[in-house]
Amino acid sequence: MNLFAYSNSFKETTNAVIFGLEIFCMIVAIVMIIVGLVQNKKSQTGLSALNGGNDELFANSKERGLDKTLSQVMLGLGIILALVAVVMAILTNVIL
Template sequence: MTINLLAAATNNGLILAFEIIAFVVSIAMIAVGLIQNKKSQTGLSALNGGNEELFSNSKERGIERILSICMLSFGAVLFIATIIICILTNTIL
């Protein structure tokens, strides 16, 4: 009986650890999203009918590229952590 309780506590701790990772990554994604440049307003341009940046050939450079890569990486980590939490929750509990 005590082994089952110990295993359940360990499994709940594992799920909690992945939930904390997901929380920290989501906060980091919000912070990076707030720091990113707001030059392209494609949503507003679509509503206004403006397409000044439609065929522009601009590449991200410097800090914009780093923030974009960070956002992509955080998104992948959050996706994987969420899938792991879902699998652990459904198999353990």
């Protein structure tokens, strides 16, 4: 008896769950992009790290208010995205 011989309806259900998780990952990624666009820039120019013009590199600046909230939201969304991607990979490799 093969342990991995699943019925056809089980595979269809698993495929539907994996498809739902893929859609969820796409929605989380889009929300992360939107939150990243709303966040304030840390430096004045994008090339300041390359040309050495970042005077505020070692400045003692704490995030406050909306910046702190958006940073925490971004961290939470990143953790959720990573966990769901790992679950999808496990389901794909073990079940299918």
